[in-house]
Amino acid sequence: MQSPDTHTGLSPQDASAGPGNTRQSDWFDFTPLLGGVPVKAILSQRNSDYQGVSLADYRKVLAGKLGLPLQRIAVPQQVHGNRVETARPGHVHPETDGLFTDDPAVILSLQVADCAPIFFYHRPTGFRGLVHAGWRGLAAGVLTTATGFLRARGVDLCQTDVVIGPTIEMACYEVDSAVTELFSPTVWQPNSNGRFQLDLLAAVREQLVEAGIPGARINSVDVCTRCDSRCHSYRRDEELAGRMVAFFYIDRGIEKCKMQT
Numbered sequence: 001m002q003s004p005d006t007h008t009g010l011s012p013q014d015a016s017a018g019p020g021n022t023r024q025s026d027w028f029d030f031t032p033l034l035g036g037v038p039v040k041a042i043l044s045q046r047n048s049d050y051q052g053v054s055l056a057d058y059r060k061v062l063a064g065k066l067g068l069p070l071q072r073i074a075v076p077q078q079v080h081g082n083r084v085e086t087a088r089p090g091h092v093h094p095e096t097d098g099l100f101t102d103d104p105a106v107i108l109s110l111q112v113a114d115c116a117p118i119f120f121y122h123r124p125t126g127f128r129g130l131v132h133a134g135w136r137g138l139a140a141g142v143l144t145t146a147t148g149f150l151r152a153r154g155v156d157l158c159q160t161d162v163v164i165g166p167t168i169e170m171a172c173y174e175v176d177s178a179v180t181e182l183f184s185p186t187v188w189q190p191n192s193n194g195r196f197q198l199d200l201l202a203a204v205r206e207q208l209v210e211a212g213i214p215g216a217r218i219n220s221v222d223v224c225t226r227c228d229s230r231c232h233s234y235r236r237d238e239e240l241a242g243r244m245v246a247f248f249y250i251d252r253g254i255e256k257c258k259m260q261t
Contacts, residue, residue, distance in 0.1 A: 026065070028230075030163045033219040034121045037251060038104075039128070041119045043112075043165050044245045045230040055111060059245050063107075068247065073107045074099050080115075080136035082145045084129070098131035098146050102153075104250040111243040113232040114173075114225045116204050117165040119248055120146070122155045130248050135175065138203055139182040147211035157212040165246065166223035166231050170199035173226075173235070 030041040044062055053061070063070055074087035076096040084098030089106050093099060099108050100120070108130040110117060115134035120127070131146050147157055170189075175198045180188045187203040188196050201220055209215050225231040232242040 033163045034161050039121055040251055041248050046232050055243055062245055068107055072105055073109050075109050078132045080134055082140040082142040084146050084149050097137050097142050100129040102127045108248040110246050113234045113241045113243050114168040116167040117246045119163040122160045127155050128248055130246055133204055135179055143207045144211055158214055162213055162218045164204050164220040166225050167200050168226050168235055169224035170197050173198050
């Protein structure tokens with residue numbers, strides 16, 4: 001497993017995430033790492049409900065368990081690129097890898113299986129973001145785009161908290177030299193097979209700090225998606241891999257939305 005430093009190695013809570021029939025083991029809950037209520041930041045764990053259904057239908061099942069209104073959920077159609085957008089409730093955003101909002105009634109979502117789900121939260125303004133980042137997205141500059149998006153809207157990056165969810169660890173992530181050429185030599189090392197091991201988590205952290213997020217405000221979790229049976233992993237299961245679904249929302253915003261419908 002990856003070696004924890006001052007701000008890594010934290011364990012997400014295994015917790016039920018809201019009303020409905022959620023079991024204790026259904027979710028990774030990162031809410032405490034973002035300061036707790038009213039924000040809710042969660043990622044689904046691997047379970048049998050995914051079998052035989054589309055990703056869109058699976059998201060609906062998960063939303064139903066949480067009592068989240070589908071018409072408020074914004075979903076990116078991820079392509080390992082660098083586009084980020086303002087989230088539109090009930091909308092699928094084509095060719096987008098990050099969504100942001102300051103509307104408490106909007107529910108952010110994304111899907112991952114080895115790539116990093118990254119939660120951004122600026123408590124003073126309520127700005128929230130969810131970004132999907134694998135090596136291709138990092139190389140394309142998705143985090144530069146995301147932090148630039150926030151800065152352009154007056155968000156102080158020095159007061160922005162970030163959580164990097166479960167991702168594949170360095171020991172399990174073999175890449176070729178063409179990939180390492182896109183990254184700082186501080187985040188990869190050669191292996192005995194003549195190839196290289198890429199530390200995706202370190203690459204995310206390095207780029208966030210370079211973009212202006214203080215290291216002290218970046219938290220990550222000690223969970224390798226390939227090693228941990230609670231996670232879906234493309235590197236482990238290839239075409240049979242499912243996806244973990246993230247939701248990022250404001251509890252009071254959802255309750256207000258329900259009262260208005």
